[in-house]
Amino acid sequence: MARKRKHIANLEQVELTDIGNKGKAVGRHGEKVVFVSGGVPGDVVEVKVTKKRRNYLEGKVVKVDVYSPDRVEAQCQYFGVCGGCKWQNLSYEKQLGYKEKEVRENLRKIGHVVPEEFHPILGSEKEYRYRNKLEFSFTDNKWLTQEQLDSGVDFPERRGAGFHIPGFWDKVLDIDECLLQPEPSNAIRNFVRDWAIEKDMPFFNARSQEGWLRTLMIRVASTGEVLVVIQFKEEHAEAREALLKELDEKFPEITTLQYLINTKQNDTIYDQDIITYSGPGFIEEAMPKYSGAGELRFKIGPKSFYQTNPEQAYELYKVALDMAEIKKDELVFDLYTGTGTIALFMAEQAREVVGIELIPEAIEDAKLNATNNGIDNATFYAGDMKNIFNADFIAKHGKPDVLVTDPPRDGMHGDVVALLLELEIPRIVYVSCNSATQARDLGLLAEKYEVKQSRAVDMFPQTHHIENVVQLVLKA
Numbered sequence: 280m281a282r283k284r285k286h287i288a289n290l291e292q293v294e295l296t297d298i299g300n301k302g303k304a305v306g307r308h309g310e311k312v313v314f315v316s317g318g319v320p321g322d323v324v325e326v327k328v329t330k331k332r333r334n335y336l337e338g339k340v341v342k343v344d345v346y347s348p349d350r351v352e353a354q355c356q357y358f359g360v361c362g363g364c365k366w367q368n369l370s371y372e373k374q375l376g377y378k379e380k381e382v383r384e385n386l387r388k389i390g391h392v393v394p395e396e397f398h399p400i401l402g403s404e405k406e407y408r409y410r411n412k413l414e415f416s417f418t419d420n421k422w423l424t425q426e427q428l429d430s431g432v433d434f435p436e437r438r439g440a441g442f443h444i445p446g447f448w449d450k451v452l453d454i455d456e457c458l459l460q461p462e463p464s465n466a467i468r469n470f471v472r473d474w475a476i477e478k479d480m481p482f483f484n485a486r487s488q489e490g491w492l493r494t495l496m497i498r499v500a501s502t503g504e505v506l507v508v509i510q511f512k513e514e515h516a517e518a519r520e521a522l523l524k525e526l527d528e529k530f531p532e533i534t535t536l537q538y539l540i541n542t543k544q545n546d547t548i549y550d551q552d553i554i555t556y557s558g559p560g561f562i563e564e565a566m567p568k569y570s571g572a573g574e575l576r577f578k579i580g581p582k583s584f585y586q587t588n589p590e591q592a593y594e595l596y597k598v599a600l601d602m603a604e605i606k607k608d609e610l611v612f613d614l615y616t617g618t619g620t621i622a623l624f625m626a627e628q629a630r631e632v633v634g635i636e637l638i639p640e641a642i643e644d645a646k647l648n649a650t651n652n653g654i655d656n657a658t659f660y661a662g663d664m665k666n667i668f669n670a671d672f673i674a675k676h677g678k679p680d681v682l683v684t685d686p687p688r689d690g691m692h693g694d695v696v697a698l699l700l701e702l703e704i705p706r707i708v709y710v711s712c713n714s715a716t717q718a719r720d721l722g723l724l725a726e727k728y729e730v731k732q733s734r735a736v737d738m739f740p741q742t743h744h745i746e747n748v749v750q751l752v753l754k755a
């Protein structure tokens with residue numbers, strides 16, 4: 280016999296006082312902390328409990344009794360249903376305040392470090408339409424909201440294109456307008472979806488793994504160039520040709536149009552051949568040089584990594600370079616260099632820069648970017664950091680005067696931190712998208728380094744994500 284779920288009554292009059300784990304608002308219910316989605320600090324709310332643990336509860340707002348003065352109207356029509364942009368109902372000023380507070384507290388509580396100078400957070404000029412890359416999924420069974428279900432209206436057409444509902448790998452919310460990317464992003468997605476519905480083509484079903492249209496990636500560069508990649512599950516050559524032709528004609532803004540037929544179970548395109556229908560097969564991003572004398576150009580193909588908020592990436596790199604305090608005769612290392620953007624940004628200030636990165640294709644892009652920008656004092660190496668960055672590497676390439684590190688969310692491997700302690704490099708700049716793991720690593724590095732400066736840079740408005748840059752100086 281199936282076990283009955285115990286009914287948990289809604290929590291009444293919960294006062295939300297702070298922001299906690301994963302950007303959720305925090306309140307209390309008796310002895311227990313409650314993490315609440317859909318509310319902002321300052322609200323008094325009724326909460327439906329979705330998870331019950333010994334020390335805490337999780338839930339979502341079902342009714343707001345008192346509205347916080349920090350609340351603002353969410354701009355996106357899909358707010359609360361779509362998984363992205365969960366902080367849209369909190370004023371941007373307050374978003375920045377909570378992000379800065381999280382960084383400060385993580386450094387203090389996890390790393391037990393207090394920077395000598397804690398600079399104010401650098402907000403993003405663009406609060407919306409700041410992303411250069413979005414990926415949409417097609418579905419033959421689009422998600423219906425509770426309101427739609429309650430409306431009594433029939434929705435016989437269930438094909439759609441948009442984002443996955445949080446927590447559901449097989450459920451997709453159909454989107455008409457996403458406010459994260461500049462146009463022609465929405466127009467392109469809607470055109471492809473509507474064209475395929477009109478021609479009665481089958482959309483992908485994640486459970487049965489059947490259907491034709493699978494995913495759509497759109498990259499809109501700050502140069503105005505647009506790259507579009509359509510992923511099909513199966514080949515229907517005539518329909519595919521017709522769609523690509525019409526898309527290409529309708530949107531002259533598209534500078535590269537590509538497609539792939541992916542018959543695998545998963546959507547990842549990294550192990551797939553991408554076929555170029557029109558254009559050179561890449562787009563270019565431009566970033567002003569630090570010196571102000573001209574700009575750097577970066578080639579971006581369908582598989583290349585590039586910071587998703589390009590304007591803020593420039594601000595982030597400037598903060599990092601300011602903290603690096605590089606002199607013209609110095610050797611600089613850039614760990615976790617990706618496609619070499621930080622290394623190349625710093626190259627004009629240094630004698631030589633060396634970038635290291637796991638992904639060989641990214642290193643190929645980095646080398647190409649160096650050549651295309653006429654930079655001849657940058658070298659790049661591919662390998663797992665904990666293996667390649669070792670005493671032999673230092674013996675061969677020299678000990679850096681300055682080291683910049685920008686690891687993934689997990690932070691640096693223990694062996695990498697241990698080598699940094701051993702090497703006693705005069706200055707380290709630590710860029711991180713996860714201040715908790717950054718704090719952990721800083722706590723270890725504090726044995727030999729002073730944590731001089733810290734500055735958070737907001738790359739992702741309307742979300743709880745935050746990037747932080749820290750300057751470490753070797754103790755005398």
Ligand SMILES: C[S@@+](CC[C@H](N)C(=O)[O-])C[C@H]1O[C@@H](n2cnc3c(N)ncnc32)[C@H](O)[C@@H]1O
Pocket residue numbers: 584585586615616617618619620621635636637638641662663664665685686687712
């Ligand atoms: C946060 S990104 C940094 C990107 C780059 N600094 C930029 O601004 O564009 C982290 C990079 O670390 C790389 N990476 C992840 N694990 C690694 C490892 N074990 N060894 C070397 N690089 C790694 C990823 O491929 C990614 O390019």
